[in-house]
Amino acid sequence: MATITLENVGKTYPGGAAAVQGINIAIQDGEFLVLVGPSGCGKSTLLRMVAGLETITEGTVRIGDRVVNQVEPADRDIAMVFQNYALYPHMSVRQNLAYGLKNRGTPAAEITRRVDEAADILEIRPYLDRKPRALSGGQRQRVAMGRAIVREPAAFLFDEPLSNLDAKLRVTMRGEIRLLQRRLGTTSIYVTHDQMEAMTLADRLVVLNGGRIEQIGAPLEVYRRPASAFVAAFIGSPAMNLLNATLDNGRLRIGSASLPADVAGSGAVTLGIRPEDLRRTAGRADALHMSVDYVEELGATRLVHGRLEGQKLVCTLSADSTLGDMLALEADAGALHLFDAGTGARIN
Amino acid sequence: MVEDRPFLNFLAHAVLILGVVVVAFPVYLALIASTHTAQAFSSGVIPLLPGAEMANNYMTMLGTGMSSSGAPPLGGMMLNSLIMALIISLGKIVISITSAFAIVYFRFPFRNLAFWAIFVTLMLPVEVRIVPTFKVVADLGMLNSYAGLSVPLIASATATFLFRQVFLTIPDEMLEAARIDGAGPMKFFRDILIPLSRTNIAALFVILFIYGWNQYLWPLLITTDDRFYTVVAGIKRMAEVADAVPQWNFVMAAVMLAMLPPVLVVIFMQRLFVKGLTETEK
Ligand SMILES: Nc1ncnc2c1ncn2[C@@H]1O[C@H](COP(=O)(O)OP(=O)(O)OP(=O)(O)O)[C@@H](O)[C@H]1O
Ligand SMILES: [Mg+2]
Numbered sequence: 001m002a003t004i005t006l007e008n009v010g011k012t013y014p015g016g017a018a019a020v021q022g023i024n025i026a027i028q029d030g031e032f033l034v035l036v037g038p039s040g041c042g043k044s045t046l047l048r049m050v051a052g053l054e055t056i057t058e059g060t061v062r063i064g065d066r067v068v069n070q071v072e073p074a075d076r077d078i079a080m081v082f083q084n085y086a087l088y089p090h091m092s093v094r095q096n097l098a099y100g101l102k103n104r105g106t107p108a109a110e111i112t113r114r115v116d117e118a119a120d121i122l123e124i125r126p127y128l129d130r131k132p133r134a135l136s137g138g139q140r141q142r143v144a145m146g147r148a149i150v151r152e153p154a155a156f157l158f159d160e161p162l163s164n165l166d167a168k169l170r171v172t173m174r175g176e177i178r179l180l181q182r183r184l185g186t187t188s189i190y191v192t193h194d195q196m197e198a199m200t201l202a203d204r205l206v207v208l209n210g211g212r213i214e215q216i217g218a219p220l221e222v223y224r225r226p227a228s229a230f231v232a233a234f235i236g237s238p239a240m241n242l243l244n245a246t247l248d249n250g251r252l253r254i255g256s257a258s259l260p261a262d263v264a265g266s267g268a269v270t271l272g273i274r275p276e277d278l279r280r281t282a283g284r285a286d287a288l289h290m291s292v293d294y295v296e297e298l299g300a301t302r303l304v305h306g307r308l309e310g311q312k313l314v315c316t317l318s319a320d321s322t323l324g325d326m327l328a329l330e331a332d333a334g335a336l337h338l339f340d341a342g343t344g345a346r347i348n
Numbered sequence: 349m350v351e352d353r354p355f356l357n358f359l360a361h362a363v364l365i366l367g368v369v370v371v372a373f374p375v376y377l378a379l380i381a382s383t384h385t386a387q388a389f390s391s392g393v394i395p396l397l398p399g400a401e402m403a404n405n406y407m408t409m410l411g412t413g414m415s416s417s418g419a420p421p422l423g424g425m426m427l428n429s430l431i432m433a434l435i436i437s438l439g440k441i442v443i444s445i446t447s448a449f450a451i452v453y454f455r456f457p458f459r460n461l462a463f464w465a466i467f468v469t470l471m472l473p474v475e476v477r478i479v480p481t482f483k484v485v486a487d488l489g490m491l492n493s494y495a496g497l498s499v500p501l502i503a504s505a506t507a508t509f510l511f512r513q514v515f516l517t518i519p520d521e522m523l524e525a526a527r528i529d530g531a532g533p534m535k536f537f538r539d540i541l542i543p544l545s546r547t548n549i550a551a552l553f554v555i556l557f558i559y560g561w562n563q564y565l566w567p568l569l570i571t572t573d574d575r576f577y578t579v580v581a582g583i584k585r586m587a588e589v590a591d592a593v594p595q596w597n598f599v600m601a602a603v604m605l606a607m608l609p610p611v612l613v614v615i616f617m618q619r620l621f622v623k624g625l626t627e628t629e630k
């Protein structure tokens with residue numbers, strides 16, 4: 001159990017540009033922090049710096065009260081779960097779990113106790129004497145988790161541990177990881193590019209973009225008040241609609257359509273509206289008129305894809321609604337997100 | 349391509365059988381020759397059926413050797429060959445696996461230079477550098493010794509590259525997981541790399557053992573004391589007698605015996621590495 005503190009952390013690969021820079025995060029004891037962002041934004045780099053697998057070129061990383069910049073991975077009291085699991089293929093599951101403990105000189109009886117305990121928690125006891133090759137993807141994933149928990153580390157580090165599993169198993173394992181982390185209360189950092197995984201797992205989310213932090217916050221907070229157009233587009237599924245609009249003395253104009261806005265000033269802005277915040281309206285004078293292109297049925301709801309004043313727009317409607325070629329839509333004033341058209345920073 | 353056409357099947361088998369016969373017939377002849385008396389060959393016709401002298405020929409070769417051509421008993425020569433082949437093959441494996449480990453996993457000054465230096469030795473087999481190598485070995489006083497027989501043949505670029513290739517297929521995460529698990533470089537080498545290269549080591553051992561066993565020119569050159577004769581070079585000495593007809597029955601018995609250890613290694617190791625191939629996975 002420990003806090004993890006990143007102060008002004010940066011990484012420049014030899015001969016490369018800065019992969020991450022200016023990262024400040026204070027992770028609470030027992031917190032589940034998720035690093036999320038598109039491919040290449042530096043999530044793995046950041047995690048690997050915490051793990052000690054990558055040198056830290058700038059700033060300091062603290063685990064507990066200790067600055068670990070120069071500490072070997074094995075001495076940082078962390079455990080890591082890799083995307084490809086990195087199980088030792090020639091060792092049985094039991095040996096895989098025990099290897100790290102053995103290297104630390106843990107007494108044999110203690111190793112057996114911990115391995116058995118981990119095997120019970122993860123329900124992998126029947127496979128303890130098998131080789132990893134003889135396990136399914138989900139079972140290997142559990143073994144990889146087991147290798148982390150037998151260590152009883154101060155922190156778990158996960159680098160996209162579920163991305164090699166099929167969609168259904170991913171959802172199951174996601175739940176199990178969350179449950180396990182709650183139960184053990186171990187501080188965790190979890191890297192993913194899947195915003196759904198990030199939303200469901202995190203106590204707090206860190207959205208990264210191009211090596212910098214876009215926003216840190218609880219999942220709902222990030223969902224409700226994205227700090228930038230980037231976060232707005234990245235978090236939430238289906239993605240938020242981002243429209244080019246003009247702010248004009250308390251009104252937002254999108255082509256010939258216009259909406260009331262509670263922000264003063266004028267100029268070009270990016271207007272964000274979540275598909276689920278749009279609903280149909282009848283007889284409202286300033287309704288948004290959307291032409292329908294096609295519809296995706298999701299069962300309980302349907303996604304309607306179309307255009308508003310020539311700009312793409314998606315809205316989520318209930319499955320029993322009848323559709324014409326045109327839809328009249330409205331959204332609450334509180335559901336409108338305004339971003340600076342140039343920098344993408346939130347305005348309202 | 350799974351087809352069942354009787355004629356094609358027949359043709360394929362005929363070609364295969366013909367191939368086997370072409371390869372196996374000389375071996376059969378050698379075996380037959382080793383079971384006759386010396387006189388059986390003087391007629392000029394080579395017998396095709398086994399004779400009655402097998403036990404006698406083999407016992408003679410193993411026990412007393414061919415004093416007429418200065419060849420010591422075969423047993424000693426085979427032991428020398430075995431020692432030489434084992435030192436060469438194990439030495440090559442040990443040296444090449446450690447150098448591949450250094451090249452793949454460590455960043456050190458002149459790493460590229462080391463890599464190329466190893467590469468260049470590929471172009472310089474013993475036959476090419478035999479005169480300078482002989483000079484060095486002679487100056488070091490290693491003529492007529494096991495070290496002289498084997499050390500100059502040990503450096504191996506091919507095996508180094510093979511292990512390098514094997515190590516490159518092992519994902520980086522394996523190393524990282526081991527680092528987090530508290531395994532230092534040598535522990536990683538011992539606990540992870542060597543077990544994962546087990547099958548390659550076995551395959552390489554077979555090839556290198558045969559390479560070492562079949563060494564001819566080098567042992568011929570540096571051994572003048574019959575205590576260090578090796579069997580392959582020794583056979584040459586037997587067949588090359590002055591002022592007499594070679595005693596083919598004895599020579600062939602020696603040939604058959606000399607073939608035995610490589611064959612045993614192939615048979616024994618083949619089981620091991622086929623098992624290994626089907627069992628491990630990286
Ligand atoms: N060893 C390296 N040398 C040079 N540049 C690197 C190295 N590793 C990563 N990078 C660069 O650093 C940036 C961040 O990489 P990183 O692996 O952290 O991305 P990521 O967010 O984990 O992406 P993904 O979701 O694809 O795993 C990328 O632009 C990448 O090209
Ligand atoms: Mg990554």
